[in-house]
Amino acid sequence: MQKKILTINPGSTSTKLAYFLDDNLVFEKNLDFPKPIVKGQVHVLDEFEARMKSILDFLEENSIKLEDIDIFVSRGGAPGRVEYGAYLIDKNVIQNLCFGTKPTYHASNLAPILAFALAKRAGTNRPAIFYDAVAADMAPPIAHISGIPGMERHVGCHNLNARMVAREAAQRIGKKYEESKLIVAHVGGGISVSAHNHGIIDDSVMCDEGPMSPQRAGRISFIAMIEMCFIQKKTMKEMQAITDQGGLLSFFQVPDMIELEKLVENGDAKAELYYKAMAYQVAKAVGEMYTVLDTEADAIVLTGGVSNSKMFTSWLAKKLKNIAPVIIIPGELEMLAMARGGLRVLNGEEEIKQYNDLPSGFTSMSDYIDYFKSQRPDLLTSDIVNEMITL
Numbered sequence: 001m002q003k004k005i006l007t008i009n010p011g012s013t014s015t016k017l018a019y020f021l022d023d024n025l026v027f028e029k030n031l032d033f034p035k036p037i038v039k040g041q042v043h044v045l046d047e048f049e050a051r052m053k054s055i056l057d058f059l060e061e062n063s064i065k066l067e068d069i070d071i072f073v074s075r076g077g078a079p080g081r082v083e084y085g086a087y088l089i090d091k092n093v094i095q096n097l098c099f100g101t102k103p104t105y106h107a108s109n110l111a112p113i114l115a116f117a118l119a120k121r122a123g124t125n126r127p128a129i130f131y132d133a134v135a136a137d138m139a140p141p142i143a144h145i146s147g148i149p150g151m152e153r154h155v156g157c158h159n160l161n162a163r164m165v166a167r168e169a170a171q172r173i174g175k176k177y178e179e180s181k182l183i184v185a186h187v188g189g190g191i192s193v194s195a196h197n198h199g200i201i202d203d204s205v206m207c208d209e210g211p212m213s214p215q216r217a218g219r220i221s222f223i224a225m226i227e228m229c230f231i232q233k234k235t236m237k238e239m240q241a242i243t244d245q246g247g248l249l250s251f252f253q254v255p256d257m258i259e260l261e262k263l264v265e266n267g268d269a270k271a272e273l274y275y276k277a278m279a280y281q282v283a284k285a286v287g288e289m290y291t292v293l294d295t296e297a298d299a300i301v302l303t304g305g306v307s308n309s310k311m312f313t314s315w316l317a318k319k320l321k322n323i324a325p326v327i328i329i330p331g332e333l334e335m336l337a338m339a340r341g342g343l344r345v346l347n348g349e350e351e352i353k354q355y356n357d358l359p360s361g362f363t364s365m366s367d368y369i370d371y372f373k374s375q376r377p378d379l380l381t382s383d384i385v386n387e388m389i390t391l
Contacts, residue, residue, distance in 0.1 A: 003346045004068055007338040008055070008115050009075040010107040015051050015114075018335040019064060023343055028335060031058055043376065044109050045098060045384050051114060066122035073342040074115035075160065075334065076133025077108035079355060084136045084163065084201075086345050086352045089116045089128040091391045093355050095365055098388045099372035108134050113388075129352055131341035132159040143203040143292075157184070157192035157204040158304070164337035165303045165329040166196045172327060173298055180298045183289045183324070185282055187312070188304035188332060189215040193282065195289035203292045208243070210288075211281035214257055214306065217246030218281065248278050257306055264311065279312055283319040290323055297324040304332060 002021040009016040011030075018028040031054040033047070059066065074089065076082075079096030087093070089112045097109050112130045119128035139155035146153050162184040163177075170180040178199035185193045191213040194204035205211075205219075212218030228234045228242070251274055254260050263271035290297055300320050306312055307330040317326045344350040362368040369389055379385045 003070045003343060005071055005073060005339045005342045005346075006064075006069050006118070007073045007335045007342070008111050008118075009334055009338070010047075010051060010110050010114070012107055015054060016335065017055060017058060018339065019062075020336075020339040020343075023336060023340050025336070025339075027062065029058060031055065041376075043379060043385075044100070044113070045379075045382065045388070047110060048113060048117075048384050051110065052117060055114065055118070066118060067124050069118075069122060070126055071342040071346055072115040072119045072122075072126065072128040073338040074111035074128065074130045075108045075338065076130035076136065077106060077111050078130065078133035078135040079359070080357055081135055081137050081154075082133050082355060083138055083353065084132050084159065086129045086131050086341055086350055087133070088352045088354050089119075089130055090354070092365065093130075094388060094391060095369065096355075096357075096359055098385070099369050100359070101372060101375045106134065127345070127352065129342065129345065131338050132163055134159065138200050139202055139204075155201060155204050157194040157201060157206060158186040158188075158190075158332075159201075160334040160337045161303060161332050162186055162192065162194050162201070163196070164333045164340070165301050168329055169299050169301045169327045173325075175298065181293045181296050182299055182301055183286050183293070183297050184301045184303065185286055185307075185316075186304040187213070187282060187302065187306040189213060191216070191218075191282065191285075191304070193285035193289055195292040197293055203289065205285050205288060207247075210285045212247045212278055214249050214260075214278075215244070215247045217243050217250075248274055257309065261309060261311055275312070276315060279315040279319070283316060286320055286323065300324050300326050302326060302328045303330060305330070307331070 005020040007018045014030040014032050016030050019026045033050040033054045077097060079093060093112055094116050097113060115128040119126055136159050137155050143155050144152045166182045166184050167177040169182055170177040182196040183193065184196060190207050191211050192204055192206045193210060195202045207213050207216035207218050210219055228239065249260065252260060252263065252271060254263065260271055260275060264275055286300060300323060302313055302316060307328055313328050320326055345352055358365060359368045373380060
């Protein structure tokens with residue numbers, strides 16, 4: 001009998017939902033939600049009720065019963081550093097995620113909370129898991145060393161999609177993922193380039209250390225950063241905008257890469273130069289990862305939305321042809337990656353791991369929650385916050 005799998009992936013202004021029978025997609029939908037206006041400091045649960053309502057309404061409209069679902073799989077917002085694969089979403093995970101006091105949060109942190117709540121509403125003891133978390137990092141110690149004492153590098157990439165397409169590429173060349181050496185360049189709104197060594201990502205570069213992307217500034221001089229902060233006196237908000245609103249598209253008055261390509265096709269020399277510059281920077285990052293793999297690679301995989309562009313991938317393929325064969329798997333396959341992860345769990349091919357760590361600096365979860373209460377008394381009248389406190 002086919003397994004029924006629901007996958008959940010929140011973005012900044014929508015919740016992507018997909019329903020699978022085994023790994024066959026039945027439907028996929030971006031659910032818009034009325035983003036709440038929050039005065040003062042935001043919190044991960046601010047958006048819970050609006051997102052949950054949109055999910056439940058959509059499932060009802062499509063006659064999908066929660067109690068029929070075999071597993072709920074969320075994008076992996078994780079409380080801390082974890083391994084790849086499936087983790088049970090339990091009380092410890094939820095309370096770790098709910099009661100941090102950082103002034104900002106990533107939308108992926110809400111994903112496990114939604115999956116947990118849906119599984120609880122189903123009332124069938126079916127598991128809720130997160131898969132290939134954003135924070136997953138199994139790189140060797142040497143990759144974590146930086147040039148600043150006390151500051152450790154995090155090795156991260158678009159884990160869900162990168163590992164998904166790496167598995168697919170390995171299959172295409174007649175190998176298992178765990179037997180392959182692959183370089184994956186995820187080229188979307190953001191970019192990451194990662195070195196996959198027999199199933200482990202040995203190192204990576206993302207936009208802060210590597211190529212500019214359509215919407216990210218990428219690597220710039222440390223000295224230039226110091227000058228912007230301390231000579232030009234830019235604020236934290238201004239610096240964040242430079243990072244998040246920079247990149248290739250910031251040089252042109254166009255909304256997306258499709259329109260930029262039209263400029264190139266119409267003979268805009270500047271657009272072509274800057275577009276090629278992004279390809280050049282991605283190729284440099286691939287070269288870095290090639291050395292991480294001791295100059296041995298079975299294939300280079302190009303993925304992400306920009307990899308749909310024949311113009312862009314042809315430039316990259318020309319630069320990379322002497323390193324390894326180039327395999328193009330365009331788009332973002334995160335929902336399928338979660339579904340296949342859930343299916344491996346249901347079929348007994350992969351074990352569910354458990355996250356047992358406490359938040360850094362705390363010896364018990366009750367101390368962590370008490371600290372949260374002292375810092376965010378404004379939230380203690382919220383029904384959903386109190387529900388999570390008393391799990």
